[in-house]
Amino acid sequence: MNSYGTGGGPTVEWAVVDSVIGPLLLAATGAGLVNVSFHAHPAVRAAVLDRLRTRFGTEPVEAPGSARLMEPVREFAAYFAGGRRDFDLALDWSLTSGFHREVLRELASGVPYGTVVGYGELAARVGRPEGAQAVGAAMGANPLPVVVPCHRVVESGGGLGGFGGGLETKRQLLALEGVLPQPLF
16 A cells, blocks of 8 residues: 555554453554554544544555554564563654653653553653653553553552553553562452
8 A cells, every 4th residue: 555545644554453451453654553542442443543534634544454554463462472572663653742752752762561660750761850740641642552651650659640541451461561460350
């Protein structure tokens, strides 16, 4: 498929994949994976596709077997099966900018699998030690959760903090990485 869609913007291809935390919508452009959305049931899927349509000015194309999505789908499956700790994907950062992008890039490169970081510590790492709340906003706006591991950001007192995918999803991801015990049932 060419790199530009019918509206003149870049082609955005998407697919819904099953995972141990529920269905995920993965979307990619020619530059790389651009969006990961949790709980990709019909209403959520429609809202995500509407945001992508508005942002890129083109109709997202459902393409579950596309070359753009093949590697992300494979890496997500390996991650959830416990066979992958890091993602090695091209990322399209166009859905984030400024301070949010800076924080998310630091998170992606500086908080490895099986570890956590506090909101305040992450703020200090990007030169804004007073910016814990701003880091929280960046986590909430993360267009690439799991790959850019916002689930690894916790409160300084040990609380889980918030999570766009829901606290149960955050608990499941941290348990998968060995940070929290597996749920009993």
